[in-house]
Amino acid sequence: MSSTPAPAQKYLQHPQISIIQDWLLKPDAPIHIKGLSGSSPALLITALKENHPHLFVAADKESAAYLYHDLIQINDESDVFFLPSSYKRSPEFGQPESSQLILRTEALQQLRQAKAQQFFITYTEALLEKVPGGSVIEEQTLTIGINERIDLFFVVDFLKELGFQKADFVYEPGYYSVRGSILDIYSFSHEEPFRIDFFGDEIESIRSFDIENQLSKSSFDEITIIPELVATGSADYLPLTQSITNDIVIWMDSPALVQSRMNAIFEKVTERFDAGKAEEVLELKIPEPGQLVDGDQLMQHLSDKPLVILNSSQASPLLKPFRLTLPHNPCFTKTSTWWKPIFWSDSRRVIKSSFYRITIASWNACVKYLKIAGPKSATRSSSMLCMKLCRP
Template sequence: MTKSSLQQLYAQSPQLGKLRNFICQNHPNIALNGLSGSAISFVTSAIFNETDRPFLVVLSDKEEAAYVLNDLEQLINETDVLFYPGSYRRPYQIEETDNANVLLRAEVLNRINSRKKPAVIVTYPDALFEKVVTRKELTKNTLKINQSDTLSLDFLNEVLFEYHFKRVDFVTEPGEFSVRGGILDVFSFSHDEPYRIEFFGDEVESIRTFDVETQLSTNKVSRIRIIPNVENKHLNETRESFLKYISTDTVIFLKNPELIYSRIDLFFEKAKKTFGELDSEIKHSEPEELFTNSDLLKEQLATFTMAIIGGFGHMPNSENVDFNTTPQPSFNKKFDLLIANLNDNNDKGYENYIFCSSDVQTKRFHDIFDEVDENVHYKTKVFPLYQGFVDHDLKLACYTDHQIFERYHKFHLRNGYAKKQAITLKDLNKLEVGDYVTHIDHGIGKFGGLQKIDVEGKKQEAIKLMYGERDILYVSIHSLHKISKYNGKDGAVPKIYKLGSAAWKKLKQKTKSRVKKIAFDLIKVYAKRRLDKGFQYAPDSYLQLELEASFIYEDTPDQSTATEDIKKDMESERPMDRLVCGDVGFGKTEVAIRAAFKPAVNGKHVPVLVPTTI
């Protein structure tokens, strides 16, 4: 049974038919009773696919919201599921917003404003607590640019300054723009990649997105919207609750409403306290203008079709939809308990599904169960589900691998901007004039800053490097791969030669000769080792698989690769010669434990060397 057939099973259930009717009739209060674990995600996705209305799903906190978001992204088309986070790094920190979160919030507002097809928006109290700019203000502060439009660069420059964008040499984060000749680079708050707009005179010739790290184009687009930082609390725009911004046709799913209201009131009290401690000489907006309290939230929620999740008893003044699900049982990593439970379910007519985070985990289950002589009734699916559950009406048992093994289950938030934090251009901007840098062709020089130079009558940005006897080299920003920060002995001042000198060439040649000699010696050693035969370990056993599955954290891709390579070496008849390197806290010990366990189950001893200090 596939994910879609599981959804279909829910879509055909009597409870979904009842819920669909209540939503179509716009009942203000619907109580969804008896939903456990990720049954919430299956029900939400099934009913969303059955109705042509936008959904807002409000969970208790960011972590739960992120997990449910990941479930829904796999059950619904990913482009139709959006995450609406709070804009602060911590629950309440007005002065320090997180640009990655601001991008996600702006994307949601932009999607609602563009009136595209309905979407599921997943959020939590911290995000609803903050008011947003009105639709009218957002439309007024949105700059739309289409290919072939006639616009002057001076006009765009002026508009971007009005939007509080910062003009820089190279854009590296949202809210920045740069102008180079007839090219405008701008990083809007509504997209996780910046735009490069090329002009032919005053005509927009092409629009492309580009990677800030490589400066290479990624996609060509015909129209864009440039949105400023809509979460800037120092702006004077009129603000309103997020519930006033969304369509009145939206169906709102609320989990544990009382907890949500109390959390919002807690934030509001903190906001009032902080406001009272602010500098009275500077005019600040009142908390009521920037934030929402629970009374306002309750008043606005009353105007929507609302479904309350989490109740296990009938709610007064509500239309009740009763489900019969229970949480996944706890097995305490004991496979005999798991096998007994799966077979007992099968005897009662239940279908057993184990949802795994990866193909590796699926294979582990198959191998572990194959070692047992009993016939185990189950099916596996590669689908990292948040929480397992048993649906007694549909006779369905959905278990998760991470709960069986008591492993930590990670959520994943789309964050294209954050992955580009440590970039070449940003590092370059951090260099101070006078810092030593190395150019692969010309050797060590001093960084002289970013300069604008004339190249065939056009102004271009270049990096200025200073060499011996006052020689200067200008390097194009497209040749950044040839430059690196100088790394030498601490405190030692490197020798700087003049440009064109044979000294750097000789030094490179000398280094190459030394490297060749070392390589030759190593080849001789390895050739000799290749002829020797070592102990060949057996493939992974049941015990090895059970040990590896019991680690509480999921392996990173690098850990998986390192473990796989080590095992390949150990299962070969050639002596192993491998060194695993990694920074502190990057998971070397977990790889070492896996490697050490293999000799132990093959009847060998394993010496463990530890540092003298910990």
């Protein structure tokens, strides 16, 4: 686990942040945080990451991708997981995407055993799909390791039961091949396929390999094989908010917008499934309505979860909003001089009031900022957090 970055630690000294920290110890009701902008949500969540795993729900995929990118710049990348939709665009249009299925399976697997200081990022379309309950994952998961005694043909039979298909060479998730004592498997739990070498009934080695040149890459002591976890209408598949534990803090950007978008997409999926031709539905793999959940159902399971609402104008008036004023910096250019009096006036105000300024920007923007503002900008009362951010 990575330690909290110095600028994020400064957040912890803010009185409003202390109130939020106290709330996290006993989250009896949702809270509403206003005033965040740009990449500041990533810094805020990082500052409050201790003691809890965190699930962030963005309104759309682009916003979720921005936050994911920001979080991996200031945290250990192995602690940040992206939970996408299984589909290329939206469940409304079908067409599952293998790369997204792998990311989704990995994130769901980690979410089942989420630990403090881990982050999970998702968005509206991804929440539409029901997720497997713990019993489903346990029944459809095979964990094997080096020196373990297990019969090759037992593994093959288990793969068939899970829906894996046999091929001469594996080239995408869901396939396996057997050549003598070597078993190649492309699981949905890893970005690359595995090559398992048996010596009799004992596993001698496990390696990942490149599907283009078939050359081995990394070695593993133990791996988990997971099939495509396709949602069904059975009771074993649940809304995401119902399947997670109560210690996961949920951060939701504009819940009313997420709920309305989910309801709209759910209605379109239902209409298309009912009106579509059987061949088209099968070809595009458009999900049945029973495999999905609408926004109303999803929100029903938030009442007993720690919920933080961000930047929403539609939050309940009963919720006390915490305002964190984090404005965008103006656009600095070498030829423009209008901003300099404002900048120095604001800097003097910050110093006199004992405030601490944190400027969040990309590395190039930080360098440009310091060149234009001059050495006086580097005061004891300011700090610059320079990251490879996607947005200012």
